Amino acid sequence: MSPKTLYDKIWDAHVVHQAEDGTCLLYIDRHLVHEVTSPQAFEGLRMSGRKVRAPERTIAVPDHNVPTTEGRDNPETMPEDSRIQVAALDKNARDFGVNYYPVSDIRQGIVHIVGPENGWTLPGMTVVCGDSHTATHGAFGALAHGIGTSEVEHVLATQTLIQSKSKNMKVEITGKLAPGVTAKDVVLTIIGHTGTGGGTGYVIEYCGEAIRSLSMEGRMTICNMAIEGGARAGLIAPDQTTFDYVKGRTHAPKGAQFEAALDWWKTLYSDDDAHWDKVVTIRGEDIAPTVTWGTSPEDALPVTAEVPAPESFKGGKVEAARRSLDYMGLTPGQKLTDIEIDTVFIGSCTNGRIEDLRAAAEVLKGRKVKEGMRAMIVPGSGLVRAQAEEEGLAEIFKEAGFEWRLAGCSMCLAMNPDQLAPGERCAATSNRNFEGRQGRGGRTHLMSPAMAAAAAITGRITDIREFTAAEAV
Amino acid sequence: MEKFEKFSGVAAPMPLVNIDTDMIIPKQYLKTIKRSGLGVSAFAEMRYDDEGNEIPDFVLNKPAYRDSQIIVAGDNFGCGSSREHAPWALADFGIKVVISTSFADIFYNNCFKNGMLPIVMPQEVVDVLMQDAEKGQNARIEVDLEAQTVTTSEGESFTFELDPFRKHCLLEGLDDIGLTLEKATAIDTFEGQIAQSRPWV
Numbered sequence: 001m002s003p004k005t006l007y008d009k010i011w012d013a014h015v016v017h018q019a020e021d022g023t024c025l026l027y028i029d030r031h032l033v034h035e036v037t038s039p040q041a042f043e044g045l046r047m048s049g050r051k052v053r054a055p056e057r058t059i060a061v062p063d064h065n066v067p068t069t070e071g072r073d074n075p076e077t078m079p080e081d082s083r084i085q086v087a088a089l090d091k092n093a094r095d096f097g098v099n100y101y102p103v104s105d106i107r108q109g110i111v112h113i114v115g116p117e118n119g120w121t122l123p124g125m126t127v128v129c130g131d132s133h134t135a136t137h138g139a140f141g142a143l144a145h146g147i148g149t150s151e152v153e154h155v156l157a158t159q160t161l162i163q164s165k166s167k168n169m170k171v172e173i174t175g176k177l178a179p180g181v182t183a184k185d186v187v188l189t190i191i192g193h194t195g196t197g198g199g200t201g202y203v204i205e206y207c208g209e210a211i212r213s214l215s216m217e218g219r220m221t222i223c224n225m226a227i228e229g230g231a232r233a234g235l236i237a238p239d240q241t242t243f244d245y246v247k248g249r250t251h252a253p254k255g256a257q258f259e260a261a262l263d264w265w266k267t268l269y270s271d272d273d274a275h276w277d278k279v280v281t282i283r284g285e286d287i288a289p290t291v292t293w294g295t296s297p298e299d300a301l302p303v304t305a306e307v308p309a310p311e312s313f314k315g316g317k318v319e320a321a322r323r324s325l326d327y328m329g330l331t332p333g334q335k336l337t338d339i340e341i342d343t344v345f346i347g348s349c350t351n352g353r354i355e356d357l358r359a360a361a362e363v364l365k366g367r368k369v370k371e372g373m374r375a376m377i378v379p380g381s382g383l384v385r386a387q388a389e390e391e392g393l394a395e396i397f398k399e400a401g402f403e404w405r406l407a408g409c410s411m412c413l414a415m416n417p418d419q420l421a422p423g424e425r426c427a428a429t430s431n432r433n434f435e436g437r438q439g440r441g442g443r444t445h446l447m448s449p450a451m452a453a454a455a456a457i458t459g460r461i462t463d464i465r466e467f468t469a470a471e472a473v
Numbered sequence: 474m475e476k477f478e479k480f481s482g483v484a485a486p487m488p489l490v491n492i493d494t495d496m497i498i499p500k501q502y503l504k505t506i507k508r509s510g511l512g513v514s515a516f517a518e519m520r521y522d523d524e525g526n527e528i529p530d531f532v533l534n535k536p537a538y539r540d541s542q543i544i545v546a547g548d549n550f551g552c553g554s555s556r557e558h559a560p561w562a563l564a565d566f567g568i569k570v571v572i573s574t575s576f577a578d579i580f581y582n583n584c585f586k587n588g589m590l591p592i593v594m595p596q597e598v599v600d601v602l603m604q605d606a607e608k609g610q611n612a613r614i615e616v617d618l619e620a621q622t623v624t625t626s627e628g629e630s631f632t633f634e635l636d637p638f639r640k641h642c643l644l645e646g647l648d649d650i651g652l653t654l655e656k657a658t659a660i661d662t663f664e665g666q667i668a669q670s671r672p673w674v
Contacts, residue, residue, distance in 0.1 A: 016663045017656050023638045025656060027663050029674045037556065039506035048650075053660075057674075065504065081504035088506050125674065132555040132579060146555035146579050149508075150586035150649070158653045160660060164636065166578075196491055196609075197549040197575055230552065232578050253673035261673045296491050316490035316547045323489070415500045421524075434495040434553060436518045 001075040003271035005168045006204065006237050008205045010143040010268070013391040016128050016160055026163045029125040030137075032111045032157050033060040034099065035341040036415070037130030042092040050055035051096070053159040057374045058098035059120055062086045062414045063110045066103055066380050068405035073104050082416065096156075099465035102382035104320050109381020109407040112136040112349040116220065117383055120247025121206060123265040127468055133349045135226040140246070141238035141268045144202070146227060169202035170270075173210035175284040180452065180465040182359070184351060184429070184448035185219035186210065187225040188290040192300035193396035199231030202278060205270060206236050208266035210284035216245040224350045225431050228297040237269040289464050291336055292433045292446040294324035299433070303451070305464045307334045327435055328443050329423070335463050339445065342406035343426040344375040344436070344456040347405075348412040351378035351429035352380025354387050356449040363453035365465070370459035376403040403454070414439045474588050476646040480569065481615035481624075483543030484606035485532045492546055494580060498562040505615035511558055512565030533566070537609030543600065545571040547608045550591075551580025560587045560622065570616050572623065574599050585639050588646065590618060592633045602624065620645060 004012070031054075038060070045052070050059055053313045065082040066072060075083050086103070093100035101108045107118060113132055116142040126139045129142035130152040137144035147161065155161055171190055191198075204226050211222065213243065219236045226234025232409050243262060246252045253261045265430035290301035295314075299321075302306070309332035310321035315431040330339070357379065368376045377397050379385035385407055388394050394404050420426055421444025429452050433444040443460060454462040502514040508618045510578065527534045533541060544550075544563070550573040569586070572592045584591045594602070602637045605612050605625040612626035624630045634664060642649070651659075660670070667674055 003516060015661045019638065021637050023636070025653060027660070027667070036503050040508050040557075041505070044537035050650075072646055085504050085506060090636060122673070124671075130555055130557075134555075146559070146588060148555055148560075148583035149578060150557060150583065154650050154653065157601065157650050158657075158660060159664075162638075162649055196552050197577075200549070200575055200578060227579075229547065261671070264671070272485070280608065296493075298491075316488060319488070320547075367582045415498050432489065432492050432493075432553060437495050439524075440499070440518055470507050 003274040005270040005274045005276070006141060006205055006235055006268055007143065007168055008274070010124055010126065016164055021379050023162060023164050025160045026126060028128050028155050028161055029057060029276050030120055030127040031058045032115055032129035032298045033058060033126065033133065034064055034111050034129070034131060035062045035085045036064045037149050038092065038150050038152055039085060039088045041156055042096065043146065044153040045156055050157045052098060052156045052366040055097040056099070056161065058156070058402040059115065060089060060093040060098050061101040061108055061111050061114050062089050062103060064407045064409045064413065067416050068408045068410045068418060070406065072406060074079055084232060090293050098438050104383035107387060107448055109384065110349045110352060110409055112224065113352060113380035113384065115257055116140065117381060119246060119252035122252060122261070123242060124268050127162060132227045133224050136224040136349055138223035138226060138234040140215060140242055141235060141265070143235065145233040166203045166391065167201055168275065169199060169204045169231065170280070171204050171206050171275045172208040172279070172281045173206070173284050174208045174281060176208060176213070177210050177284045177287060180468065181287050182448040182450065183214055183221040185287055185290040187222045187285045188281065188292065188297070188300040189246060190444060191225065191229045191297050192290070193282060194229050196228060196298045199226065199229040199232045201457065202231050203233045203235060204229065204231040206234060208284070211236060212239065215355060216241060217353045219355070220351045225297065228431055238265050243294040246260060275303045279402050289451055291451065291461055292330065293330060293336060294321060295433055295435050296320070296324070297325060297431065297446065301336065303336055303461065305336055307311065307332050307336065309333070337463055339393060339425070340459055341425050341427045341445070341461060342373065342454045343424050344373065345378070345411040345426055345430065346376070346452050347380065347410055347431035349376030349380065349434065350431040351449050352378060354384050356429065357384065357388045357393050360453040361396045362451050364402070364457070365396050365455050367400055369456040371458055373401070373459060375401060376405055378405040379405045379407050411438050413437060418446055427452040427461065438472070474646040475646060476493055477588055477590060477616070477643040479617045479619065480542065481613040482541035482569070483538060483540060483610045484545050484602065484614045485538045485541035486603050487532060487544055487546045488603060490547035491549045491552055493673060494551055494556050494559040497551065497648045498556065499527065503556060504556050507601045508561050509565060511562035512567065515562040515566045518529055518580045530651050540567065542567055543570045543572065543614055545570055545602045546571055550576050552577035554660040557586070560584050564589055572602055578589065581630040585643060586649070590616065590643060592623060592632060594633060598631045
């Protein structure tokens with residue numbers, strides 16, 4: 001047999017039909033659904049009298065619109081348009097009989113946190129959702145990607161997707177990560193290196209010692225932002241870390257079935273001599289704590305750097321950088337650590353898991369946020385929130401002056417009331433720094449949870465290594 | 474879906490690189506449960522000021538480009554979110570074709586589901602088309618899907634590549650779901666197989 005990549009293996013295991021031109025009908029093992037990109041799909045099913053083919057493989061949860069403040073069980077707390085959208089999901093989930101976690105359920109949360117946490121996401125699966133950050137699930141060695149609403153309807157009706165195969169790209173992070181460097185810094189560095197279009201047409205497999213040494217949660221942060229690099233999906237081959245994480249979760253296989261699954265999962269790796277269409281290698285030791293300065297995730301630099309001059313770029317990026325700096329209110333040559341912050345958002349499908357909250361708590365313990373700072377922590381799910389409360393993290397956050405919120409997407413995309421006002425500048429652990437992303441005129445700097453927590457205290461972008469060293473004296 | 478027919482139309486030049494789906498349709502317009510009516514909100518934050526007045530400098534607000542059917546764009550058009558509201562908004566505005574050196578994967582797929590044609594051209598061709606588009610409404614660009622050509626107002630023609638299945642579906646206005654359901658037996662068989670080989674799924 002010819003050598004295969006992990007992507008090749010998962011793909012081959014899901015081909016239902018292959019047309020003469022190579023287009024495949026791919027079987028979908030898990031379909032995650034949220035309230036924003038699904039109403040038109042369910043409406044399409046109703047209009048054509050179709051059913052959901054595999055409701056048992058379909059999981060619905062409201063996350064984008066939901067308020068993250070107490071009392072949200074009362075729909076009256078939502079603006080009318082959000083309420084209609086959440087109500088539509090509620091009705092669609094019940095009418096079509098899919099798995100469903102309403103806001104009143106402790107398991108509710110961001111769809112990409114809910115899936116893994118409840119054992120819906122397993123190695124070797126195909127996972128789709130009408131959301132680009134579906135790439136997150138690739139951390140399990142599952143082929144996972146975002147789809148549009150027409151494709152949501154297609155998957156609901158047929159449990160398949162018409163796909164042409166992407167090319168294979170390997171991103172290897174060798175060696176060890178330096179102290180203070182997290183998965184978020186790794187993925188921002190990768191995107192800074194490849195650009196937001198560098199992965200277009202590819203499925204990326206992340207590998208190398210630095211990736212292997214990450215926990216499942218760190219791996220999810222990496223794969224989550226594969227889409228920011230333009231890739232269809234990001235993958236990390238499953239290993240003992242993966243199997244240990246999966247074992248015992250509610251919807252993961254049990255007993256003999258787990259053992260049988262394990263036998264297959266252990267075959268899910270790229271063969272030594274597999275073909276790669278593109279290879280990128282970065283030394284783990286060279287990665288510094290990283291932040292973004294502009295309005296594209298590729299605008300990422302080590303925190304020790306200065307705001308670049310637009311003329312230092314080439315082609316269309318010169319004008320784009322000029323526009324970014326104007327929007328961000330920054331001047332070339334300004335040190336990134338001199339940029340003052342007035343808002344801190346810790347949360348999202350990128351960094352809203354328990355380890356992210358622990359990292360923030362470690363920085364915030366016994367400290368206070370800078371006066372006038374608006375700071376909020378939005379756990380990724382009700383289960384993450386409960387665990388953080390049990391571990392005493394919530395108390396640390398509240399004492400530090402952070403708002404301690406209920407689970408949802410919140411200020412990552414600001415579809416609920418959590419938004420930036422024009423000109424406000426936010427240290428955010430989310431995934432996109434686009435113009436207007438966190439609110440019209442709002443300015444976003446992406447970074448890790450520890451760095452965002454440090455910025456809340458100092459009031460400016462802060463090098464976590466200096467912060468920790470200063471505190472140690 | 475309507476069949477995609479040969480047409481010529483005004484092309485709006487949008488040379489900015491990395492035009493993302495948050496720019497194409499900002500999130501406040503995603504709270505709809507319908508597909509239609511988003512055209513007025515396309516590019517809202519670039520197109521209108523805080524009071525909702527048109528910003529005269531924005532290309533689609535200029536008299537020459539108000540009825541554009543084509544966009545000639547900078548690299549990596551449609552990056553970011555998977556929101557199909559982006560092509561819905563463009564289609565509702567009247568856009569049928571977007572031409573760029575590259576498109577984000579999900580946006581590219583989404584276009585075809587809505588009768589829109591994203592065309593990938595090399596940089597030098599995009600440069601020529603961009604210049605032609607800058608002439609305004611006197612310069613109409615012709616798009617012929619059957620022949621896979623784009624022709625400038627000066628009569629200069631360029632061919633483009635396209636997956637034959639996607640071309641066929643656009644030309645015939647075919648519905649994917651209907652086509653896939655013709656393979657229901659194959660799906661049944663596949664499900665029977667995985668019930669044996671991967672029963673935990």
